[in-house]
Amino acid sequence: MAIRYELLKTCHQTGARLGRLHTPHGIVETPAFMPVGTLATVKAMSPEELEEMDAQIILSNTYHLFLRPGHEVVAAAGGLHRFMHWNRPILTDSGGFQVFSLSKLRHITEDGVTFRSHISGEPLFIGPEKAMEIQNALGSDIIMAFDECAPYPAEREYVETSLERTTRWAERCLKAHKRPDEQALFGIVQGGVYRDLRERSARSLTALDFPGYAIGGLSVGEPKEIMYDVLEYTVPLLPDTKPRYLMGVGSPDALVEGAVRGIDMFDCVLPTRIARNGTTMTSRGRLVVRNAKYARDFSPLDPACDCYTCRNYTRAYIRHLIKSDEILGLRLTTYHNLYFLLRLMENVRQAIREDRLRNFRDEFFAQYYGQNSHKPF
Amino acid sequence: MAIRYELLKTCHQTGARLGRLHTPHGIVETPAFMPVGTLATVKAMSPEELEEMDAQIILSNTYHLFLRPGHEVVAAAGGLHRFMHWNRPILTDSGGFQVFSLSKLRHITEDGVTFRSHISGEPLFIGPEKAMEIQNALGSDIIMAFDECAPYPAEREYVETSLERTTRWAERCLKAHKRPDEQALFGIVQGGVYRDLRERSARSLTALDFPGYAIGGLSVGEPKEIMYDVLEYTVPLLPDTKPRYLMGVGSPDALVEGAVRGIDMFDCVLPTRIARNGTTMTSRGRLVVRNAKYARDFSPLDPACDCYTCRNYTRAYIRHLIKSDEILGLRLTTYHNLYFLLRLMENVRQAIREDRLRNFRDEFFAQYYGQNSHKPF
Ligand SMILES: [Zn+2]
Ligand SMILES: [Zn+2]
Numbered sequence: 001m002a003i004r005y006e007l008l009k010t011c012h013q014t015g016a017r018l019g020r021l022h023t024p025h026g027i028v029e030t031p032a033f034m035p036v037g038t039l040a041t042v043k044a045m046s047p048e049e050l051e052e053m054d055a056q057i058i059l060s061n062t063y064h065l066f067l068r069p070g071h072e073v074v075a076a077a078g079g080l081h082r083f084m085h086w087n088r089p090i091l092t093d094s095g096g097f098q099v100f101s102l103s104k105l106r107h108i109t110e111d112g113v114t115f116r117s118h119i120s121g122e123p124l125f126i127g128p129e130k131a132m133e134i135q136n137a138l139g140s141d142i143i144m145a146f147d148e149c150a151p152y153p154a155e156r157e158y159v160e161t162s163l164e165r166t167t168r169w170a171e172r173c174l175k176a177h178k179r180p181d182e183q184a185l186f187g188i189v190q191g192g193v194y195r196d197l198r199e200r201s202a203r204s205l206t207a208l209d210f211p212g213y214a215i216g217g218l219s220v221g222e223p224k225e226i227m228y229d230v231l232e233y234t235v236p237l238l239p240d241t242k243p244r245y246l247m248g249v250g251s252p253d254a255l256v257e258g259a260v261r262g263i264d265m266f267d268c269v270l271p272t273r274i275a276r277n278g279t280t281m282t283s284r285g286r287l288v289v290r291n292a293k294y295a296r297d298f299s300p301l302d303p304a305c306d307c308y309t310c311r312n313y314t315r316a317y318i319r320h321l322i323k324s325d326e327i328l329g330l331r332l333t334t335y336h337n338l339y340f341l342l343r344l345m346e347n348v349r350q351a352i353r354e355d356r357l358r359n360f361r362d363e364f365f366a367q368y369y370g371q372n373s374h375k376p377f
Numbered sequence: 378m379a380i381r382y383e384l385l386k387t388c389h390q391t392g393a394r395l396g397r398l399h400t401p402h403g404i405v406e407t408p409a410f411m412p413v414g415t416l417a418t419v420k421a422m423s424p425e426e427l428e429e430m431d432a433q434i435i436l437s438n439t440y441h442l443f444l445r446p447g448h449e450v451v452a453a454a455g456g457l458h459r460f461m462h463w464n465r466p467i468l469t470d471s472g473g474f475q476v477f478s479l480s481k482l483r484h485i486t487e488d489g490v491t492f493r494s495h496i497s498g499e500p501l502f503i504g505p506e507k508a509m510e511i512q513n514a515l516g517s518d519i520i521m522a523f524d525e526c527a528p529y530p531a532e533r534e535y536v537e538t539s540l541e542r543t544t545r546w547a548e549r550c551l552k553a554h555k556r557p558d559e560q561a562l563f564g565i566v567q568g569g570v571y572r573d574l575r576e577r578s579a580r581s582l583t584a585l586d587f588p589g590y591a592i593g594g595l596s597v598g599e600p601k602e603i604m605y606d607v608l609e610y611t612v613p614l615l616p617d618t619k620p621r622y623l624m625g626v627g628s629p630d631a632l633v634e635g636a637v638r639g640i641d642m643f644d645c646v647l648p649t650r651i652a653r654n655g656t657t658m659t660s661r662g663r664l665v666v667r668n669a670k671y672a673r674d675f676s677p678l679d680p681a682c683d684c685y686t687c688r689n690y691t692r693a694y695i696r697h698l699i700k701s702d703e704i705l706g707l708r709l710t711t712y713h714n715l716y717f718l719l720r721l722m723e724n725v726r727q728a729i730r731e732d733r734l735r736n737f738r739d740e741f742f743a744q745y746y747g748q749n750s751h752k753p754f
Pocket of ligand 1 (some may be wrong): 131208301302304305307309311336339
């Protein structure tokens, strides 16, 4: 087995789990947030900066690496870790999500998906076997089964047909996966917002005994209450002995609520994407540092933050950089946002350790949504 | 006096000078190359990275900071050093060069220059007094007199009229400068490629006894041989006891040739600008890493370089980043190019110390222009 999940304890106030995920490239303390490094780089960051802020694992995108530079180039470089100079764990997604969300003229059959590259327009194909071939070449520690992430809202019939196919694809992924001792393959539970479909998906996938499970098809436009509801009935369907990964979720409130509901891993482009637009996450909600009102504000982004950015730079300077399209501006906001989420997860783990995650959540939200706070996400 | 130039020795093989420039923010070992931080940031770099590669002094642009964020904002932040989190020396130019090269509808009178902002289009004015007011507010260690940099080619009559006015402006700058104990004001010798005009300019300015002198109006399109010729007759007109700064020069060959001719300081956007386009400086000439031939080249940018980029990343990875518009790509090429020039200057200083700069030049060029080398700059 490539990975091993060690459950350290469960919070008495919530169902949250404190754990350790042992991987070929080191240990990930869970619950964990994974910064997204789509094209073999977490946008604007160096690997050393990610280590300095204690990112324990990053996510990279199979679809994007398949298109550029191509998985054969990465394999020739000695794998993704060596290619990008990152020696900690990497999780790659299956490519499914991007095939459906980015490419045009896609055509789904039982075999897989034919689509056109969103870069070159050339026709390409990814199915379960191809998704395994690409991810085996990349050499990531955790790889994902090829799935279809149904949109929201979607008719029950569409979601049902899609999840049944995704389950058959998951079986084919298991068979096609060539490096099970070095790379752990996770199954992805789909089923939209239909409880019985989530149950059916979870039952079929757990019967296949994957080393870990993801919950997909959430954070695709549904209200957060619905997402939390789906988590509440889906998480208990997953085995205690395996890690549980909620895909595409990264707002501060959803990370806390997800941990409360027993999720171990999260990923999202939110902190890095909004950073490049001059928007930052703070203990008092969203702060849009490019706003004119910060032109002469010589305080840090978040006075409660002790990151490199907040220790050394003012809102006025960062605003100047962002307004002037200076790269350092994006570096500073990206660094702060990632640091903010990684510290949040560290605090969540500490609260679980002390059986006080519900108290922590209440305290965090009181400040996050408080009177003097900025708009939340 | 804000600065003091200490001449340590002169190379027996050339006229090159080894020196130390003592400034309010520390010592600069000369000959020195100054990375350009136009908008209070050396594009793509953090201050710590610049320190790590041992940049001893940077240059920032008065014109750009006047427009964005405005010198009052920088002054309110506590000056440019605090604003940008850089505690080593800073030199600011006078704004003259950009007023003439960037803005439209400029109108020169004896008083100064009226122009339109290249950002907002609003009408603005900079003259000698305003250039001093802005630079006094920025608080840089070395400030430059407001000058006109005549184009190449230019009629003798135009150059003569221009340099006479630049000399009168230099006198007004001396009078308007409010912080001579904290900021050293350099005069700028103009005169184009006309020997008698260079002599006249140098004589007038040295009579005013500036703490340092720049040679302006070179590297504006003239052949390099002409530039070297101008340096050969202009440098000896400047006092031995003061630093000599050749403005806007940063190609590897010109740095070596300038040092040979007695120049102490250089600045240029070349290394940072070409880096952002995927072009790098190496010991074997220019290497355009975005070229397709590097797609599977897993060697470093310059095998002879021990910088952060060359120790950790391959041409294939950097090419992938640059082709994908990833910020880390620009960071890595920028880091390497600046490191390359800073190491070159360190080698130049060592060669002067050992009275072998001519030998060093020959060895450097033999490789730089050698058989297996790339195209030079
Ligand atoms: Zn911070
Ligand atoms: Zn290098």
